[in-house]
Amino acid sequence: xxxxxxxxxxxxxxxxxxxxxxxxxxxxxxxxxxxxxxxxxxxxxxxxxxxxxxxxxxxxxxxxxxxxxxxxxxxxxxxxxxxxxxxxxxxxxxxxxxxxxxxxxxxxxxxxxxxxxxxxxxxxxxxxxxxxxxxxxxxxxxxxxxxxxxxxxxxxxxxxxxxxxxxxxxxxxxxxxxxxxxxxxxxxxxxxxxxxxxxxxxxxxxxxxxxxxxxxxxxxxxxxxxxxxxxxxxxxxxxxxxxxxxxxxxxxxxxxxxxxxxxxxxxxxxxxxxxxxxxxxxx
Ligand SMILES: [Zn+2]
Numbered sequence: 001x002x003x004x005x006x007x008x009x010x011x012x013x014x015x016x017x018x019x020x021x022x023x024x025x026x027x028x029x030x031x032x033x034x035x036x037x038x039x040x041x042x043x044x045x046x047x048x049x050x051x052x053x054x055x056x057x058x059x060x061x062x063x064x065x066x067x068x069x070x071x072x073x074x075x076x077x078x079x080x081x082x083x084x085x086x087x088x089x090x091x092x093x094x095x096x097x098x099x100x101x102x103x104x105x106x107x108x109x110x111x112x113x114x115x116x117x118x119x120x121x122x123x124x125x126x127x128x129x130x131x132x133x134x135x136x137x138x139x140x141x142x143x144x145x146x147x148x149x150x151x152x153x154x155x156x157x158x159x160x161x162x163x164x165x166x167x168x169x170x171x172x173x174x175x176x177x178x179x180x181x182x183x184x185x186x187x188x189x190x191x192x193x194x195x196x197x198x199x200x201x202x203x204x205x206x207x208x209x210x211x212x213x214x215x216x217x218x219x220x221x222x223x224x225x226x227x228x229x230x231x232x233x234x235x236x237x238x239x240x241x242x243x244x245x246x247x248x249x250x251x252x253x254x255x256x257x258x259x260x261x262x263x264x265x266x267x268x269x270x271x272x273x274x275x276x277x278x279x280x281x282x283x
Contacts, residue, residue: 001025001039005107005118008086008133012043012126034128040113043121043128052112053178055094065259066273069208070140070169073261073276075100077167078136085135090156091142092117124152129159136165143170145181153198160281166200171274172207173214175221188264191277200279207272210259214273215249 001020009018016029025034025041034041056063060071078100081087087101092108095116110117121128124146137156143149156166170191176182186194188205195202219242227238261276 001036001041002107002118004105008107008130009128010130012128015130018128037113038115040117041119041128042113043119043126044111046112046120047181050112050181051178052114053093056096058096058099065210065213066171066174066208069210069259069261069273070276071097071100073169073206074138074140074167077165077278078104081136086133087136087138088129088134088159089138089140090123090152091139091145097138097140123155124148127155127159131158132161132164133159134164135161136167139166139168139170141169141171143168143186144184145178147183149184150194150197153194153200157198157200157281162281162283164281165203166279166281168277168279169274170277173217173271173273175217186275188275191275195277195279198279200281203278203280204276205264206261206276207264207267207269208259208261208274208276209257209267209269209272211256212249212253213259214271215252216246219246219249 006018006020010016011018011027011030011032013032014027014030016027018025019028023036025036026032034043036042060075061068074097081104084105086105087107089095089097089101089106089108092098092110093116094114095108098106098108098116108117109119109121109123111120111122113120119128137160143152146152153166160166168191170186172185172187174185191205192202223239223242227235227242230238264272264275
């Protein structure tokens with residue numbers, strides 16, 4: 001376990017120091033104990049029903065348009081941070097965005113012991129970090145997978161330094177994914193209320209707007225799920241139509257605005273793919 005990370009932690013029960021001994025992290029005072037599996041301390045049990053997620057290719061140009069917008073947004077934010085900023089990536093998985101944090105004081109956790117994470121904890125239930133430990137906490141496409149997300153955000157507020165930030169991306173128009181661990185879609189009004197309740201100020205609330213992407217998503221779903229039940233000639237006609245519409249959508253993409261990130265409240269389009277948010281802890 002990284003020494004500098006251990007210095008940012010304490011006992012989740014009594015807030016005394018933790019020390020590494022053998023295959024566990026132990027409280028120096030109250031007897032709290034987190035067992036370690038392959039060097040990763042487990043502060044909460046791994047849910048038995050969870051299906052570990054596939055590793056996503058890294059890089060700015062990998063994956064969906066939504067993912068690319070996330071990369072651009074996060075990269076721009078992180079590039080403005082001072083070099084000594086301490087960053088915690090919550091729900092980091094395999095470290096899909098980890099390349100952005102190269103050379104920085106970067107730590108990651110998840111509820112699954114992926115080889116890439118520093119520790120396993122459900123922060124809404126057990127938070128083993130000191131008050132004001134991090135300058136930035138990052139939640140990339142995590143909140144929709146957390147049932148008690150308001151508790152999580154409150155728990156995170158405690159460990160962010162005064163004036164520190166919580167950076168969030170969360171999908172709005174995205175199909176159910178990583179089932180059964182997909183619990184919610186958030187509106188801007190929910191995000192604003194949740195932030196206020198956690199004692200955080202909304203610094204920016206942007207959406208990623210991409211009509212062509214949404215049309216293509218719907219067509220993909222139509223191709224895969226809507227056609228099967230029809231009779232053979234109907235199937236043929238339906239597939240031909242989807243094919244033609246897909247061509248039309250490609251043309252449409254050439255004469256309309258490409259996907260873009262814009263402030264939610266200055267943008268009349270109420271249907272973004274997702275939201276990209278920076279919250280700030282009050283000084
Ligand atoms: Zn303790």
